[in-house]
Amino acid sequence: MSEESPESRSAAEDDGESARVEQADERTDGADETEAVDATAADDEPESPTVEGPESALVSRVTEFDETLAEDVAALEARLAATEAELEERDERIEELESALKRSKADFKNYKKRAKKRQEEIRERATEDFVGRIVSVRDNLVRALEQDEDADIRPGVESTLEEFDRILEEENVEAIEPEPGSDVDPTRHEVLMRVDNDLPEGSVVDVYRPGYEMAGAVVREAQVTVSTGEGGDDSASAAAGEE
Template sequence: MSDDAGTEQEEPETVETGDESAGSDAEPGEPTLADEVAEHDENLADRVAALEERAADAADRADEAEARAEEAEERADELESNLARTKADFQNYKKRAKKRQEQQRERATEDLVSRLTEVRDNLVRALDQDEDADIRPGVESTLETFDRVLAEENVEVIAPEPGEDVDPERHEVMMRVDSDRPDGTVAEVYKPGYEMAGKVIEAAQVTVSDGDE
Protein backbone atom coordinates (compact mmCIF):
# COMPACT_ATOMS: atom_id res chain seq x y z
CA MET A 1 0.00 0.00 0.00
CA SER A 2 1.34 3.40 -1.07
CA ASP A 3 1.82 6.40 1.17
CA ASP A 4 -0.77 8.40 -0.80
CA ALA A 5 -3.37 5.82 0.07
CA GLY A 6 -2.30 5.80 3.67
CA THR A 7 -2.33 9.50 4.00
CA GLU A 8 -5.68 10.11 2.13
CA GLN A 9 -8.22 11.63 4.43
CA GLU A 10 -12.03 11.35 3.98
CA GLU A 11 -14.02 14.65 3.73
CA PRO A 12 -16.59 15.13 6.51
CA GLU A 13 -20.26 14.63 5.51
CA THR A 14 -22.50 17.69 5.43
CA VAL A 15 -25.46 17.55 7.88
CA GLU A 16 -28.50 19.32 6.53
CA THR A 17 -30.72 21.14 8.97
CA GLY A 18 -34.49 20.92 8.98
CA ASP A 19 -34.94 24.51 7.79
CA GLU A 20 -32.58 24.01 4.90
CA SER A 21 -34.40 20.76 3.99
CA ALA A 22 -37.77 22.52 4.17
CA GLY A 23 -36.43 25.38 2.18
CA SER A 24 -34.90 23.11 -0.38
CA ASP A 25 -38.17 21.05 -0.80
CA ALA A 26 -40.32 24.14 -1.57
CA GLU A 27 -40.59 24.93 -5.20
CA PRO A 28 -40.10 28.52 -6.22
CA GLY A 29 -43.37 30.51 -5.88
CA GLU A 30 -45.11 27.94 -3.58
CA PRO A 31 -46.13 29.01 0.02
CA THR A 32 -44.00 27.70 2.79
CA LEU A 33 -45.31 26.14 5.99
CA ALA A 34 -44.79 29.44 7.77
CA ASP A 35 -46.89 31.18 5.13
CA GLU A 36 -49.67 28.65 5.55
CA VAL A 37 -49.63 29.05 9.34
CA ALA A 38 -49.73 32.82 9.01
CA GLU A 39 -52.63 32.65 6.55
CA HIS A 40 -54.51 30.23 8.82
CA ASP A 41 -54.01 32.57 11.79
CA GLU A 42 -55.24 35.51 9.70
CA ASN A 43 -58.37 33.61 8.58
CA LEU A 44 -59.01 32.55 12.14
CA ALA A 45 -58.68 36.14 13.33
CA ASP A 46 -61.12 37.27 10.63
CA ARG A 47 -63.66 34.62 11.68
CA VAL A 48 -63.29 35.58 15.32
CA ALA A 49 -63.79 39.25 14.42
CA ALA A 50 -66.87 38.38 12.36
CA LEU A 51 -68.28 36.32 15.23
CA GLU A 52 -67.63 39.15 17.65
CA GLU A 53 -69.36 41.59 15.28
CA ARG A 54 -72.36 39.27 14.96
CA ALA A 55 -72.47 38.83 18.72
CA ALA A 56 -72.39 42.62 19.14
CA ASP A 57 -75.23 42.99 16.60
CA ALA A 58 -77.24 40.31 18.40
CA ALA A 59 -76.66 42.09 21.71
CA ASP A 60 -77.84 45.38 20.16
CA ARG A 61 -80.97 43.71 18.78
CA ALA A 62 -81.63 42.11 22.14
CA ASP A 63 -81.33 45.52 23.81
CA GLU A 64 -83.68 47.03 21.24
CA ALA A 65 -86.16 44.19 21.72
CA GLU A 66 -86.00 44.60 25.48
CA ALA A 67 -86.55 48.35 25.12
CA ARG A 68 -89.54 47.77 22.85
CA ALA A 69 -90.93 45.22 25.28
CA GLU A 70 -90.62 47.69 28.15
CA GLU A 71 -92.26 50.38 26.02
CA ALA A 72 -95.09 48.01 25.10
CA GLU A 73 -95.56 47.08 28.74
CA GLU A 74 -95.71 50.73 29.72
CA ARG A 75 -98.21 51.37 26.92
CA ALA A 76 -100.31 48.42 28.07
CA ASP A 77 -100.29 49.75 31.63
CA GLU A 78 -101.30 53.16 30.33
CA LEU A 79 -104.15 51.71 28.26
CA GLU A 80 -105.32 49.61 31.20
CA SER A 81 -105.29 52.69 33.41
CA ASN A 82 -107.20 54.69 30.78
CA LEU A 83 -109.71 51.87 30.42
CA ALA A 84 -110.25 51.77 34.17
CA ARG A 85 -110.81 55.54 34.23
CA THR A 86 -113.16 55.32 31.25
CA LYS A 87 -115.18 52.57 32.93
CA ALA A 88 -115.36 54.59 36.14
CA ASP A 89 -116.42 57.71 34.21
CA PHE A 90 -119.08 55.71 32.36
CA GLN A 91 -120.44 54.27 35.59
CA ASN A 92 -120.60 57.77 37.06
CA TYR A 93 -122.32 59.00 33.89
CA LYS A 94 -124.91 56.23 34.14
CA LYS A 95 -125.57 57.12 37.76
CA ARG A 96 -125.94 60.82 36.90
CA ALA A 97 -128.19 60.03 33.92
CA LYS A 98 -130.36 57.73 36.05
CA LYS A 99 -130.62 60.41 38.74
CA ARG A 100 -131.62 63.02 36.12
CA GLN A 101 -134.25 60.67 34.71
CA GLU A 102 -135.66 60.07 38.17
CA GLN A 103 -135.74 63.81 38.82
CA GLN A 104 -137.43 64.48 35.48
CA ARG A 105 -139.94 61.71 36.16
CA GLU A 106 -140.67 63.16 39.58
CA ARG A 107 -141.13 66.65 38.14
CA ALA A 108 -143.36 65.28 35.37
CA THR A 109 -145.43 63.40 37.94
CA GLU A 110 -145.71 66.49 40.11
CA ASP A 111 -146.80 68.55 37.11
CA LEU A 112 -149.41 65.96 36.12
CA VAL A 113 -150.75 65.73 39.65
CA SER A 114 -151.00 69.52 39.90
CA ARG A 115 -153.10 69.58 36.73
CA LEU A 116 -155.27 66.69 37.87
CA THR A 117 -156.01 68.48 41.12
CA GLU A 118 -157.66 71.17 38.99
CA VAL A 119 -160.01 68.52 37.64
CA ARG A 120 -160.76 67.31 41.14
CA ASP A 121 -161.47 70.83 42.32
CA ASN A 122 -163.99 71.27 39.51
CA LEU A 123 -165.71 68.00 40.47
CA VAL A 124 -165.85 69.08 44.09
CA ARG A 125 -167.42 72.41 43.12
CA ALA A 126 -169.98 70.59 40.99
CA LEU A 127 -170.95 68.35 43.90
CA ASP A 128 -171.19 71.32 46.26
CA GLN A 129 -174.07 72.75 44.27
CA ASP A 130 -177.66 72.37 45.41
CA GLU A 131 -179.23 69.02 44.74
CA ASP A 132 -181.75 70.61 42.39
CA ALA A 133 -179.04 72.39 40.41
CA ASP A 134 -178.15 71.18 36.93
CA ILE A 135 -174.53 70.02 37.29
CA ARG A 136 -174.19 68.88 33.70
CA PRO A 137 -172.48 72.09 32.52
CA GLY A 138 -169.95 71.77 35.35
CA VAL A 139 -169.29 68.13 34.55
CA GLU A 140 -168.85 68.95 30.86
CA SER A 141 -166.40 71.72 31.76
CA THR A 142 -164.49 69.31 34.00
CA LEU A 143 -164.35 66.73 31.22
CA GLU A 144 -162.97 69.33 28.84
CA THR A 145 -160.30 70.20 31.38
CA PHE A 146 -159.46 66.52 31.86
CA ASP A 147 -159.25 65.91 28.10
CA ARG A 148 -156.93 68.89 27.79
CA VAL A 149 -154.62 67.42 30.44
CA LEU A 150 -154.57 64.08 28.61
CA ALA A 151 -153.81 65.81 25.30
CA GLU A 152 -150.92 67.68 26.92
CA GLU A 153 -149.56 64.29 27.99
CA ASN A 154 -149.90 63.05 24.39
CA VAL A 155 -152.76 60.73 25.37
CA GLU A 156 -155.50 60.05 22.84
CA VAL A 157 -158.84 58.34 23.30
CA ILE A 158 -159.46 55.18 21.27
CA ALA A 159 -163.13 55.28 20.32
CA PRO A 160 -163.81 53.75 16.88
CA GLU A 161 -166.96 54.66 15.03
CA PRO A 162 -169.58 51.95 14.42
CA GLY A 163 -168.88 50.25 11.11
CA GLU A 164 -165.09 50.65 11.31
CA ASP A 165 -162.88 47.62 10.85
CA VAL A 166 -161.64 45.94 14.00
CA ASP A 167 -157.97 46.64 14.79
CA PRO A 168 -156.63 43.79 16.99
CA GLU A 169 -153.84 46.07 18.22
CA ARG A 170 -156.25 48.75 19.48
CA HIS A 171 -159.59 47.01 19.95
CA GLU A 172 -160.63 44.22 22.31
CA VAL A 173 -163.66 42.33 21.09
CA MET A 174 -166.10 41.62 23.91
CA MET A 175 -168.77 39.75 21.94
CA ARG A 176 -170.49 39.44 18.59
CA VAL A 177 -173.97 40.98 18.33
CA ASP A 178 -176.68 41.30 15.75
CA SER A 179 -176.26 44.62 14.00
CA ASP A 180 -177.01 46.42 10.77
CA ARG A 181 -173.29 47.10 10.47
CA PRO A 182 -171.19 45.06 8.03
CA ASP A 183 -170.20 41.68 9.31
CA GLY A 184 -167.00 41.73 11.40
CA THR A 185 -166.97 45.52 11.91
CA VAL A 186 -167.38 47.50 15.14
CA ALA A 187 -170.97 47.54 16.26
CA GLU A 188 -170.60 49.62 19.41
CA VAL A 189 -167.89 50.92 21.74
CA TYR A 190 -168.43 49.31 25.12
CA LYS A 191 -165.53 51.16 26.78
CA PRO A 192 -163.05 53.56 25.14
CA GLY A 193 -159.34 52.86 25.20
CA TYR A 194 -156.26 55.07 25.39
CA GLU A 195 -152.93 55.34 23.64
CA MET A 196 -149.95 57.47 24.57
CA ALA A 197 -147.35 58.57 22.04
CA GLY A 198 -148.59 55.93 19.62
CA LYS A 199 -148.45 53.14 22.22
CA VAL A 200 -151.70 51.50 23.27
CA ILE A 201 -151.93 51.60 27.05
CA GLU A 202 -155.52 50.35 27.16
CA ALA A 203 -157.43 48.80 24.25
CA ALA A 204 -160.97 49.92 23.52
CA GLN A 205 -163.60 47.30 24.37
CA VAL A 206 -166.02 46.87 21.48
CA THR A 207 -168.79 44.64 20.23
CA VAL A 208 -168.60 43.27 16.70
CA SER A 209 -171.38 42.98 14.19
CA ASP A 210 -172.57 39.45 13.41
CA GLY A 211 -174.04 40.52 10.08
CA ASP A 212 -177.15 42.26 8.84
CA GLU A 213 -180.33 41.74 10.78
Template structure:
Protein backbone atom coordinates in the same frame (compact mmCIF):
# COMPACT_ATOMS: atom_id res chain seq x y z
CA UNK B 1 -8.38 22.87 -4.83
CA UNK B 2 -10.41 21.57 -1.91
CA UNK B 3 -11.01 25.15 -0.85
CA UNK B 4 -12.61 25.90 -4.17
CA UNK B 5 -14.91 22.87 -3.80
CA UNK B 6 -15.99 24.05 -0.37
CA UNK B 7 -16.88 27.43 -1.73
CA UNK B 8 -19.44 25.92 -4.09
CA UNK B 9 -21.40 24.02 -1.34
CA UNK B 10 -23.38 25.52 1.66
CA UNK B 11 -23.45 24.01 5.09
CA UNK B 12 -26.42 21.56 5.41
CA UNK B 13 -27.38 22.99 8.84
CA UNK B 14 -27.45 26.49 7.44
CA UNK B 15 -29.65 25.29 4.56
CA UNK B 16 -32.07 23.65 7.04
CA UNK B 17 -32.28 26.81 9.12
CA UNK B 18 -33.00 28.86 6.05
CA UNK B 19 -35.76 26.38 5.08
CA UNK B 20 -37.38 26.66 8.49
CA UNK B 21 -37.26 30.43 8.28
CA UNK B 22 -38.90 30.38 4.86
CA UNK B 23 -41.67 27.94 5.92
CA UNK B 24 -42.64 29.95 9.08
CA UNK B 25 -43.27 28.81 12.64
CA UNK B 26 -46.48 26.69 13.08
CA UNK B 27 -46.86 28.04 16.61
CA UNK B 28 -47.04 31.57 15.25
CA UNK B 29 -49.71 30.53 12.76
CA UNK B 30 -51.81 28.95 15.52
CA UNK B 31 -51.54 32.05 17.67
CA UNK B 32 -52.59 34.21 14.74
CA UNK B 33 -55.60 31.97 14.08
CA UNK B 34 -56.61 32.02 17.73
CA UNK B 35 -56.27 35.78 17.82
CA UNK B 36 -58.39 36.14 14.71
CA UNK B 37 -60.99 33.75 16.14
CA UNK B 38 -61.01 35.62 19.44
CA UNK B 39 -61.51 38.91 17.58
CA UNK B 40 -64.41 37.38 15.61
CA UNK B 41 -66.02 36.00 18.79
CA UNK B 42 -65.57 39.32 20.54
CA UNK B 43 -67.14 41.16 17.59
CA UNK B 44 -70.06 38.66 17.56
CA UNK B 45 -70.51 39.05 21.30
CA UNK B 46 -70.56 42.83 20.94
CA UNK B 47 -73.17 42.61 18.17
CA UNK B 48 -75.25 40.13 20.16
CA UNK B 49 -75.05 42.32 23.24
CA UNK B 50 -76.23 45.31 21.18
CA UNK B 51 -79.18 43.29 19.84
CA UNK B 52 -80.09 42.12 23.34
CA UNK B 53 -79.92 45.68 24.62
CA UNK B 54 -82.14 46.87 21.77
CA UNK B 55 -84.66 44.10 22.46
CA UNK B 56 -84.66 44.96 26.15
CA UNK B 57 -85.34 48.61 25.33
CA UNK B 58 -88.19 47.60 23.00
CA UNK B 59 -89.62 45.30 25.67
CA UNK B 60 -89.44 48.08 28.25
CA UNK B 61 -91.12 50.53 25.88
CA UNK B 62 -93.83 47.98 25.03
CA UNK B 63 -94.42 47.30 28.72
CA UNK B 64 -94.67 51.02 29.42
CA UNK B 65 -97.09 51.49 26.52
CA UNK B 66 -99.21 48.57 27.72
CA UNK B 67 -99.35 50.11 31.19
CA UNK B 68 -100.44 53.44 29.68
CA UNK B 69 -103.16 51.77 27.61
CA UNK B 70 -104.38 49.80 30.62
CA UNK B 71 -104.57 52.97 32.69
CA UNK B 72 -106.39 54.75 29.85
CA UNK B 73 -108.84 51.86 29.60
CA UNK B 74 -109.53 52.02 33.33
CA UNK B 75 -110.16 55.78 33.10
CA UNK B 76 -112.45 55.33 30.09
CA UNK B 77 -114.38 52.58 31.86
CA UNK B 78 -114.75 54.71 34.99
CA UNK B 79 -115.89 57.70 32.90
CA UNK B 80 -118.47 55.53 31.14
CA UNK B 81 -119.80 54.21 34.43
CA UNK B 82 -120.08 57.75 35.75
CA UNK B 83 -121.86 58.80 32.55
CA UNK B 84 -124.37 55.95 32.94
CA UNK B 85 -125.04 56.96 36.53
CA UNK B 86 -125.54 60.62 35.55
CA UNK B 87 -127.79 59.65 32.63
CA UNK B 88 -129.89 57.39 34.86
CA UNK B 89 -130.18 60.08 37.51
CA UNK B 90 -131.14 62.68 34.90
CA UNK B 91 -133.75 60.31 33.46
CA UNK B 92 -135.21 59.72 36.91
CA UNK B 93 -135.31 63.46 37.57
CA UNK B 94 -137.03 64.13 34.24
CA UNK B 95 -139.54 61.36 34.93
CA UNK B 96 -140.20 62.76 38.38
CA UNK B 97 -140.72 66.27 36.96
CA UNK B 98 -143.06 64.90 34.28
CA UNK B 99 -145.07 63.01 36.89
CA UNK B 100 -145.14 66.06 39.12
CA UNK B 101 -146.42 68.18 36.22
CA UNK B 102 -149.15 65.65 35.40
CA UNK B 103 -150.23 65.40 39.02
CA UNK B 104 -150.36 69.19 39.21
CA UNK B 105 -152.76 69.30 36.27
CA UNK B 106 -154.88 66.43 37.60
CA UNK B 107 -155.38 68.23 40.89
CA UNK B 108 -157.15 70.94 38.89
CA UNK B 109 -159.64 68.31 37.71
CA UNK B 110 -160.15 67.11 41.28
CA UNK B 111 -160.73 70.65 42.49
CA UNK B 112 -163.47 71.05 39.88
CA UNK B 113 -165.11 67.82 41.04
CA UNK B 114 -164.96 68.95 44.66
CA UNK B 115 -166.62 72.26 43.76
CA UNK B 116 -169.36 70.40 41.88
CA UNK B 117 -170.08 68.19 44.89
CA UNK B 118 -170.09 71.20 47.23
CA UNK B 119 -173.21 72.53 45.52
CA UNK B 120 -176.66 72.04 47.04
CA UNK B 121 -178.15 68.58 46.69
CA UNK B 122 -180.92 69.87 44.44
CA UNK B 123 -178.55 71.92 42.27
CA UNK B 124 -177.88 70.92 38.67
CA UNK B 125 -174.24 69.84 38.70
CA UNK B 126 -174.20 68.73 35.08
CA UNK B 127 -172.57 71.95 33.78
CA UNK B 128 -169.83 71.61 36.37
CA UNK B 129 -169.22 67.97 35.51
CA UNK B 130 -169.10 68.80 31.81
CA UNK B 131 -166.57 71.54 32.50
CA UNK B 132 -164.51 69.13 34.57
CA UNK B 133 -164.62 66.55 31.78
CA UNK B 134 -163.41 69.16 29.30
CA UNK B 135 -160.51 70.00 31.61
CA UNK B 136 -159.68 66.32 32.02
CA UNK B 137 -159.76 65.73 28.26
CA UNK B 138 -157.45 68.71 27.80
CA UNK B 139 -154.96 67.20 30.25
CA UNK B 140 -155.11 63.87 28.44
CA UNK B 141 -154.60 65.62 25.10
CA UNK B 142 -151.52 67.35 26.45
CA UNK B 143 -150.20 63.90 27.31
CA UNK B 144 -150.89 62.77 23.72
CA UNK B 145 -153.80 60.59 24.88
CA UNK B 146 -156.90 60.43 22.71
CA UNK B 147 -160.29 58.81 23.23
CA UNK B 148 -161.34 55.87 21.04
CA UNK B 149 -165.05 56.39 20.40
CA UNK B 150 -166.17 54.92 17.05
CA UNK B 151 -169.35 56.24 15.49
CA UNK B 152 -172.30 53.93 14.80
CA UNK B 153 -171.93 52.31 11.39
CA UNK B 154 -168.13 52.50 11.49
CA UNK B 155 -166.19 49.41 10.51
CA UNK B 156 -164.87 47.34 13.39
CA UNK B 157 -161.12 47.65 13.93
CA UNK B 158 -159.97 44.55 15.87
CA UNK B 159 -156.88 46.40 17.10
CA UNK B 160 -158.88 49.31 18.56
CA UNK B 161 -162.31 47.80 19.23
CA UNK B 162 -163.36 44.94 21.47
CA UNK B 163 -166.66 43.36 20.39
CA UNK B 164 -168.85 42.66 23.41
CA UNK B 165 -171.89 41.20 21.62
CA UNK B 166 -173.93 41.26 18.44
CA UNK B 167 -177.24 43.11 18.54
CA UNK B 168 -180.09 43.91 16.21
CA UNK B 169 -179.41 47.34 14.79
CA UNK B 170 -180.26 49.62 11.91
CA UNK B 171 -176.55 49.84 11.14
CA UNK B 172 -175.01 47.74 8.35
CA UNK B 173 -174.27 44.21 9.37
CA UNK B 174 -170.85 43.75 10.99
CA UNK B 175 -170.37 47.46 11.79
CA UNK B 176 -170.38 49.23 15.15
CA UNK B 177 -173.89 49.46 16.55
CA UNK B 178 -173.06 51.32 19.74
CA UNK B 179 -170.16 52.12 22.05
CA UNK B 180 -170.44 50.30 25.35
CA UNK B 181 -167.28 51.85 26.80
CA UNK B 182 -164.81 54.24 25.20
CA UNK B 183 -161.15 53.29 24.85
CA UNK B 184 -157.87 55.22 24.89
CA UNK B 185 -154.70 55.36 22.83
CA UNK B 186 -151.45 57.18 23.41
CA UNK B 187 -149.01 58.04 20.62
CA UNK B 188 -150.79 55.63 18.25
CA UNK B 189 -150.56 52.85 20.82
CA UNK B 190 -153.82 51.42 22.12
CA UNK B 191 -153.89 51.61 25.90
CA UNK B 192 -157.43 50.31 26.25
CA UNK B 193 -159.65 49.14 23.38
CA UNK B 194 -163.14 50.57 23.05
CA UNK B 195 -165.87 48.08 23.97
CA UNK B 196 -168.53 48.02 21.27
CA UNK B 197 -171.62 46.15 20.15
CA UNK B 198 -171.82 45.02 16.54
CA UNK B 199 -174.85 45.09 14.30
CA UNK B 200 -176.28 41.68 13.48
CA UNK B 201 -178.79 40.70 10.81
CA UNK B 202 -182.27 41.95 11.54
Protein backbone atom coordinates in the same frame (compact mmCIF):
# COMPACT_ATOMS: atom_id res chain seq x y z
CA MET C 1 15.20 28.18 15.07
CA SER C 2 15.50 31.96 15.29
CA GLU C 3 13.77 33.91 18.15
CA GLU C 4 11.17 36.61 17.40
CA SER C 5 12.25 40.07 18.33
CA PRO C 6 10.26 42.27 20.76
CA GLU C 7 9.45 44.70 18.02
CA SER C 8 7.86 41.94 15.93
CA ARG C 9 5.69 40.78 18.84
CA SER C 10 4.48 44.33 19.55
CA ALA C 11 3.46 44.87 15.93
CA ALA C 12 1.56 41.58 15.89
CA GLU C 13 -0.31 42.48 19.06
CA ASP C 14 -1.31 45.83 17.59
CA ASP C 15 -2.65 44.15 14.46
CA GLY C 16 -4.73 41.71 16.53
CA GLU C 17 -6.22 44.51 18.65
CA SER C 18 -7.19 46.43 15.51
CA ALA C 19 -8.92 43.34 14.09
CA ARG C 20 -10.93 42.89 17.29
CA VAL C 21 -12.03 46.52 17.27
CA GLU C 22 -13.18 46.22 13.67
CA GLN C 23 -15.21 43.09 14.44
CA ALA C 24 -16.90 44.81 17.42
CA ASP C 25 -17.82 47.76 15.23
CA GLU C 26 -19.27 45.44 12.63
CA ARG C 27 -21.42 43.74 15.27
CA THR C 28 -22.63 47.10 16.60
CA ASP C 29 -23.59 48.32 13.12
CA GLY C 30 -25.44 45.09 12.44
CA ALA C 31 -27.41 45.40 15.68
CA ASP C 32 -28.37 48.97 14.85
CA GLU C 33 -29.52 47.90 11.40
CA THR C 34 -31.57 45.02 12.90
CA GLU C 35 -33.28 47.37 15.39
CA ALA C 36 -34.05 49.81 12.57
CA VAL C 37 -35.53 47.03 10.44
CA ASP C 38 -37.62 45.77 13.37
CA ALA C 39 -38.92 49.31 14.03
CA THR C 40 -39.86 49.74 10.37
CA ALA C 41 -41.59 46.36 10.35
CA ALA C 42 -43.51 47.30 13.48
CA ASP C 43 -44.69 50.52 11.84
CA ASP C 44 -45.82 48.61 8.74
CA GLU C 45 -47.89 46.04 10.69
CA PRO C 46 -51.72 46.68 10.45
CA GLU C 47 -53.53 47.70 13.64
CA SER C 48 -55.89 45.10 15.14
CA PRO C 49 -59.60 46.05 14.86
CA THR C 50 -61.24 47.41 18.01
CA VAL C 51 -64.90 47.25 18.98
CA GLU C 52 -66.36 50.56 20.05
CA GLY C 53 -68.17 50.63 23.34
CA PRO C 54 -67.97 48.20 26.26
CA GLU C 55 -67.78 44.57 25.35
CA SER C 56 -69.82 41.89 27.04
CA ALA C 57 -68.19 38.88 28.61
CA LEU C 58 -69.45 36.70 25.76
CA VAL C 59 -67.95 39.00 23.10
CA SER C 60 -64.64 39.10 24.95
CA ARG C 61 -64.47 35.34 25.09
CA VAL C 62 -65.42 34.91 21.44
CA THR C 63 -62.83 37.52 20.42
CA GLU C 64 -60.09 35.25 21.73
CA PHE C 65 -60.99 32.69 19.07
CA ASP C 66 -62.65 34.57 16.18
CA GLU C 67 -62.83 38.34 15.85
CA THR C 68 -65.35 38.22 12.96
CA LEU C 69 -67.68 36.01 14.94
CA ALA C 70 -67.23 38.33 17.91
CA GLU C 71 -68.44 41.24 15.78
CA ASP C 72 -71.55 39.26 14.77
CA VAL C 73 -72.22 38.42 18.41
CA ALA C 74 -71.86 42.07 19.38
CA ALA C 75 -74.34 43.05 16.64
CA LEU C 76 -76.84 40.44 17.83
CA GLU C 77 -76.53 41.65 21.40
CA ALA C 78 -77.16 45.22 20.25
CA ARG C 79 -80.30 44.11 18.38
CA LEU C 80 -81.44 42.14 21.42
CA ALA C 81 -80.99 45.18 23.65
CA ALA C 82 -82.98 47.35 21.21
CA THR C 83 -85.77 44.75 21.05
CA GLU C 84 -85.94 44.52 24.84
CA ALA C 85 -86.16 48.29 25.07
CA GLU C 86 -88.98 48.32 22.51
CA LEU C 87 -90.86 45.59 24.38
CA GLU C 88 -90.50 47.48 27.63
CA GLU C 89 -91.85 50.61 25.96
CA ARG C 90 -94.81 48.63 24.57
CA ASP C 91 -95.51 47.12 28.00
CA GLU C 92 -95.63 50.60 29.47
CA ARG C 93 -98.00 51.71 26.71
CA ILE C 94 -100.24 48.69 27.34
CA GLU C 95 -100.38 49.54 31.04
CA GLU C 96 -101.33 53.13 30.19
CA LEU C 97 -104.11 51.96 27.86
CA GLU C 98 -105.43 49.46 30.40
CA SER C 99 -105.48 52.17 33.05
CA ALA C 100 -107.29 54.54 30.68
CA LEU C 101 -109.81 51.80 29.85
CA LYS C 102 -110.52 51.19 33.53
CA ARG C 103 -111.07 54.91 34.07
CA SER C 104 -113.38 55.06 31.05
CA LYS C 105 -115.43 52.12 32.35
CA ALA C 106 -115.71 53.75 35.78
CA ASP C 107 -116.70 57.08 34.21
CA PHE C 108 -119.32 55.39 32.01
CA LYS C 109 -120.74 53.50 34.99
CA ASN C 110 -121.02 56.74 36.95
CA TYR C 111 -122.61 58.41 33.92
CA LYS C 112 -125.27 55.69 33.73
CA LYS C 113 -126.04 56.16 37.40
CA ARG C 114 -126.33 59.92 36.98
CA ALA C 115 -128.49 59.52 33.85
CA LYS C 116 -130.81 57.08 35.62
CA LYS C 117 -131.12 59.39 38.58
CA ARG C 118 -131.77 62.30 36.24
CA GLN C 119 -134.54 60.37 34.46
CA GLU C 120 -136.14 59.52 37.77
CA GLU C 121 -136.05 63.16 38.80
CA ILE C 122 -137.59 64.23 35.48
CA ARG C 123 -140.29 61.56 35.82
CA GLU C 124 -141.06 62.66 39.36
CA ARG C 125 -141.27 66.32 38.37
CA ALA C 126 -143.46 65.44 35.38
CA THR C 127 -145.77 63.45 37.63
CA GLU C 128 -145.90 66.30 40.11
CA ASP C 129 -146.80 68.74 37.35
CA PHE C 130 -149.53 66.45 35.99
CA VAL C 131 -151.02 65.86 39.44
CA GLY C 132 -150.92 69.59 40.11
CA ARG C 133 -153.08 70.17 37.04
CA ILE C 134 -155.64 67.41 37.53
CA VAL C 135 -156.35 68.26 41.16
CA SER C 136 -158.13 71.33 39.86
CA VAL C 137 -160.46 68.99 37.94
CA ARG C 138 -161.20 67.14 41.17
CA ASP C 139 -161.90 70.45 42.91
CA ASN C 140 -164.46 71.31 40.25
CA LEU C 141 -166.18 67.93 40.64
CA VAL C 142 -166.31 68.36 44.39
CA ARG C 143 -167.89 71.78 44.01
CA ALA C 144 -170.45 70.34 41.59
CA LEU C 145 -171.46 67.71 44.12
CA GLU C 146 -171.79 70.36 46.81
CA GLN C 147 -174.60 72.05 44.88
CA ASP C 148 -178.18 71.66 45.98
CA GLU C 149 -179.92 68.49 44.90
CA ASP C 150 -182.27 70.38 42.64
CA ALA C 151 -179.46 72.41 41.05
CA ASP C 152 -178.51 71.77 37.43
CA ILE C 153 -174.89 70.64 37.65
CA ARG C 154 -174.62 69.55 34.02
CA PRO C 155 -173.00 72.78 32.77
CA GLY C 156 -170.40 72.56 35.55
CA VAL C 157 -169.66 68.90 34.77
CA GLU C 158 -169.31 69.66 31.06
CA SER C 159 -166.91 72.49 31.84
CA THR C 160 -164.88 70.18 34.09
CA LEU C 161 -164.78 67.53 31.37
CA GLU C 162 -163.52 70.07 28.86
CA GLU C 163 -160.76 71.09 31.28
CA PHE C 164 -159.81 67.46 31.82
CA ASP C 165 -159.69 66.79 28.05
CA ARG C 166 -157.47 69.83 27.62
CA ILE C 167 -155.01 68.47 30.21
CA LEU C 168 -154.93 65.09 28.45
CA GLU C 169 -154.31 66.80 25.13
CA GLU C 170 -151.40 68.74 26.63
CA GLU C 171 -149.96 65.39 27.77
CA ASN C 172 -150.29 64.09 24.19
CA VAL C 173 -153.04 61.65 25.23
CA GLU C 174 -155.66 60.79 22.62
CA ALA C 175 -158.89 58.81 23.00
CA ILE C 176 -159.38 55.55 21.05
CA GLU C 177 -162.99 55.56 19.85
CA PRO C 178 -163.40 53.61 16.58
CA GLU C 179 -166.35 54.46 14.33
CA PRO C 180 -169.10 51.82 13.75
CA GLY C 181 -168.25 49.61 10.78
CA SER C 182 -164.46 50.14 11.11
CA ASP C 183 -162.15 47.15 11.23
CA VAL C 184 -161.03 45.77 14.57
CA ASP C 185 -157.39 46.44 15.48
CA PRO C 186 -156.19 43.80 17.96
CA THR C 187 -153.42 46.13 19.19
CA ARG C 188 -155.88 48.93 20.09
CA HIS C 189 -159.27 47.24 20.54
CA GLU C 190 -160.56 44.65 23.00
CA VAL C 191 -163.59 42.68 21.78
CA LEU C 192 -166.16 42.20 24.53
CA MET C 193 -168.82 40.29 22.56
CA ARG C 194 -170.23 39.60 19.10
CA VAL C 195 -173.72 40.87 18.31
CA ASP C 196 -176.05 40.28 15.39
CA ASN C 197 -175.92 43.31 13.18
CA ASP C 198 -176.18 44.17 9.51
CA LEU C 199 -172.68 45.67 9.55
CA PRO C 200 -169.94 43.58 7.91
CA GLU C 201 -168.83 40.57 9.92
CA GLY C 202 -165.98 41.36 12.29
CA SER C 203 -166.44 45.15 12.14
CA VAL C 204 -166.97 47.40 15.15
CA VAL C 205 -170.60 47.93 16.16
CA ASP C 206 -170.28 50.05 19.29
CA VAL C 207 -167.65 51.35 21.76
CA TYR C 208 -168.39 50.17 25.29
CA ARG C 209 -165.44 51.97 26.86
CA PRO C 210 -162.99 54.28 25.03
CA GLY C 211 -159.28 53.54 25.11
CA TYR C 212 -156.33 55.93 25.27
CA GLU C 213 -152.94 56.18 23.66
CA MET C 214 -150.03 58.43 24.55
CA ALA C 215 -147.31 59.38 22.08
CA GLY C 216 -148.32 56.48 19.83
CA ALA C 217 -148.27 53.90 22.64
CA VAL C 218 -151.54 52.32 23.77
CA VAL C 219 -152.25 53.15 27.42
CA ARG C 220 -155.60 51.36 27.51
CA GLU C 221 -157.40 49.39 24.79
CA ALA C 222 -160.90 50.39 23.74
CA GLN C 223 -163.59 47.86 24.59
CA VAL C 224 -165.89 47.25 21.60
CA THR C 225 -168.66 44.99 20.35
CA VAL C 226 -168.27 43.31 16.97
CA SER C 227 -170.86 42.39 14.34
CA THR C 228 -171.56 38.80 13.35
CA GLY C 229 -172.83 39.99 9.98
CA GLU C 230 -176.14 38.09 10.35
CA GLY C 231 -178.46 40.93 11.28
CA GLY C 232 -178.81 42.15 7.68
CA ASP C 233 -179.88 38.68 6.37
CA ASP C 234 -182.60 38.33 9.04
CA SER C 235 -184.00 41.73 8.19
CA ALA C 236 -184.09 40.85 4.52
CA SER C 237 -185.88 37.53 5.22
CA ALA C 238 -188.46 39.26 7.42
CA ALA C 239 -189.14 41.83 4.74
CA ALA C 240 -189.62 39.10 2.12
CA GLY C 241 -192.08 37.22 4.41
CA GLU C 242 -194.20 40.28 4.94
CA GLU C 243 -194.53 40.69 1.21
